[in-house]
Amino acid sequence: MDFPDSFDVSVSYERIKPFVHHTPVLHSTDLNEKIGTKVWLKCENFQKVGAFKFRGACNAVLPLENSIAKNGVATHSSGNHGQAIAKAAQIKGIPAYIVMPSNAPIVKIEAVKGYGAEIIFCEPTQMAREQTLLEVIEQTNAYFVHPYDDANVVLGQASSAWEFLHQIPELDLIITPVGGGGLLSGSILAAEAFHTSNNQPLCKVMAAEPEQANDAYRSMLSGSIQSLTDEQITNPTIADGLRTSLGTIPFQVMSRAQTEIVCVSEESIVQAMRYIWERFNMIIEASCAVPIAALLEKKITPIFKNIGVIITGGNVDLDHLPWNKKQ
Structure with missing residues (x-):
């Protein structure tokens, strides 16, 4: 769709x-x-x-076919979407890779870690987020779940x-x-x-x-x-x-x-x-x-x-x- x-x-x-x-x-x-x-x-x-971000993460991650989900999911986020994807991936039993800006709130960084996701930090710009995410996907073959698009x-x-x-x-x-x-x-x-x-x-x-x-x-x-x-x-x-x-x-x-x-x-x-x-x-x-x-x-x-x-x-x-x- x-x-x-x-x-x-x-x-x-x-x-x-x-x-x-x-x-x-x-x-x-x-x-x-x-x-x-x-x-x-x-x-x-x-x-x-x-x-609220958990709603979108669930609808994007949980229905994924195993052939797609096996390599995990990846996204970029300042916090809540990252937590949501990490939690949804945890429920589905697959890895999660979250690109976060270096100025993300500590409370959100710790929460993403708590759900078992791997965090990759980047500079706090949209360009840096997207470039770092591309590198992560190239290395892991993870499925990209965009935060909103x-x-x-x-x-x-x-x-x-x-x-x-x-x-x-x-x-x-x-x-x-x-x-x-x-x-x-x-x-x-x-x-x-x-x-x-x-x-x-x-x-x-x-x-x-x-x-x-x-x-x-x-x-x-x-x-x-x-x-x-x-x-x-x-x-x-x-x-x-x-x-x-x-x-x-x-x-x-x-x-x-x-x-x-x-x-x-x-x-x-x-x-x-x-x-x-x-x-x-x-x-x-x-x-x-x-x-x-x-x-x-x-x-x-x-x-x-x-x-x-x-x-x-x-x-x-x-x-x-x-x-x-x-x-």
């Missing part, structure tokens, strides 16, 4: 359902009052490996929004963060599938990203995939999971849906992380605090009756919480 379709969403969900957690949905009166409408949080931070990965990520819509059918907006676009494009497909199969109004799907990594926003404006600027690479966003450029498959889905993206400041991301900790007693990653920041900054208009936010992960280095840093 070269391109994901909304008709494939339910099939993919049934395939991975035995292996993934059916994650809970939380809400808060205080958050509702701040935003002025009902806000629901889909807590993928409680997913296996602590992030893969139809089965996108359909696996779609299962989060698919679950979400079945839990809260009245959702009229889902907001996700956007980095490579796998979750965002999957959520668009899930909303379309739910609309078709359940005769429900089509739920709008949009995204939020850091101003310091606004390549997806610029891509939608220009009509072609844009990269991070040199300044954004030199001074990276705190949202480490969103430092990647869009994939071709996600971008095509996003473009077809004319997806809206809003951007938020670094300060607001930290404030959103802290707010979720104080009100929900949850530590969440900076990357998934981005949609919360967009809501708190009143970047989302018009007002929707039921807004869903996918909380994408909770793998945070507790020794380096951003609000504890000296200014």
Whole structure:
């Protein structure tokens, strides 16, 4: 399958359902009052490996035929996708080779090791990731599972929004963060599938990203995939999971849906992380605090009756919480 379709969403969900957690949905009166409408949080931070990425990894790795899987799987990742592939490979009983940037968070590096994968470090650029991965694949003949530009990965990520819509059918907006676009494009497909199969109004799907990594926003404006600027690479966003450029498959889905993206400041991301900790007693990653920041900054208009936010992960280095840093 070269391109994901909304008709494939339910099939993919049934395939991975035995292996993934059916994650809970939380809400808060205080958050509702701040935003002025009902806000629901889909807590993928409680997913296996602590992030939604396990869904896509399962849908890509577990169905592999033995003739392909015998040499293992390989990918590049700043953390959560690497953990997810490592865990899926562990379940399938095959090797995993994970290329990680040298500035990846320690907590994510240790988690990848914990699932038994071999880590190969590279410079923190997209070019270095891809070149190092090619070398690994040449040496091992492992099967490459792209972090987001893969139809089965996108359909696996779609299962989060698919679950979400079945839990809260009245959702009229889902907001996700956007980095490579796998979750965002999957959520668009899930909303379309739910609309078709359940005769429900089509739920709008949009995204939020850091101003310091606004390549997806610029891509939608220009009509072609844009990269991070040199300044954004030199001074990276705190949202480490969103430092990647869009994939071709996600971008095509996003473009077809004319997806809206809003951007938020670094300060607001930290404030959103802290707010979720104080009100929900949850530590969440900076990357998934981005949609919360967009809501708190009143970047989302018009007002929707039921807004869903996918909380994408909770793998945070507790020794380096951003609000504890000296200014």
